[in-house]
Amino acid sequence: MDSVIVKIRGLKKYYGTKDTLVRALDGIDLDIEKGTFTAIVGASGSGKSTLLHMIGGLDTPTEGSVIVSGRNLSQLSGGQQQRVAIARALCVKPSILLCDEPTGNLDTRTSQDVLGLLKACHVRFHQTMIMITHNEEIAQLSDRILHIEDGRLVRRKWGEPCL
Template sequence: MELVKTSDLKKYYRTGEVCVKALDHVNLSVEEGEFIAVVGPSGCGKTTLLNMLGGLDNPTDGTVLIHGKDITKMKSEELTIYRRKHIGFVFQNYNLLQTLNVKSNILLPLYLGNSKIDEAYFEEIVEILGIKNKLKNLPNTLSGGQQQRVAIARAMITKPDIVLADEPTGNLDSESSEEVLRLLRESGERYNQTIIMITHSREIAETASRIIRMRDGKIV
């Protein structure tokens, strides 16, 4: 079943008299449960596309449908609520709050959404990710791989339909990278989540079920 669909998605930036086409007529269809890798050179529009799919930025033109709803037409408050419920984000630099321990970082999306904590689900996630014994730790006491696992747990805690991952292995060594990828795949399969991941690595991209290549703001 189709989960995500973009139609003629465009994002233009103007720098002085120069118009930069970050996204240029992007048409994309993503099915439920797919694990997609988005690849391409720096500046080709990968992160811009991810930001549009997650409602973090507004397109110049075009639509982004999730569950058949155009998130580009949603009002700010409605979009925030929708995003917290249906979309999880994993960032390259983790974006963990250094003043909160691991458990609080993971549960933060639920706190922000005033949502009830599913304790059994929480226990399952931290067990799968191997961070059950780190819940009282502050992020700066963890390795890069451990911090990324916390970021993945935070992305999963709301049981989102979509997980958007921007270079989730970019700051990790090869062993930690393989582990993070395995965890993303397993969580996607276990919870029928759609994973859309940006990567510069051909080897990492080949672990996905589908590869989307971008160049100059277009899917090629």
């Protein structure tokens, strides 16, 4: 049994190009043992948050690999990454769920599953949910639909498409 829960090899994250290139992470190799408490310390801009986002699957590396519980995060599809992010957000039962196009990259079946899960959490745990969507059918699942145009909330007649 492997006691390493997080294995990072050759991890690089670069932003910008040539003259403006920022090397947020530049070749990190790291093992984190299961059950340990690891603190990552550094000055502002040192790459701490970027590293944490990589471990959490919230960002993708420019190069290298992040393996968590034997699973290479870079090999997850966009839909799988989205489901992991949703599960991670729901497991702490926050009082407010902010959902930005939660089904945007998902197939129809998975979209229905995700929407069912979000709605069930909203009802069961009395969570406030604010969801951004272009899809009027998905918007119809809500208690209230607001429309925004040119940075302003506007009134619309019921049934007009949400653009």
